Amino acid sequence: MSGSILFETLVEGTGLPSEYVRNRLERLIERHGYTVQGLSVDQARELASSLLLDLIQESLQEQ
DSSP states (O other): OOHHHHHHHHHHHTOSOHHHHHHHHHHHHHHHTOOSTTOOHHHHHHHHHHHHHHHHHHHHHHO
8 A cells, every 4th residue: 555545544533524634644754754755664663653642631721
């Protein structure tokens, strides 16, 4: 599976608004030094985990 297809699958699989997730994941990809085109399944798992942790931290800070 190509990195771009994997990225789109990850965006859609979150169930969150796609533009919101797409922007967040693009920032995480850059922060981790990855590229969308070269994204692997293991990297996608790491990104999903990072996204979830970021969302949890944000919600805790808002409280």
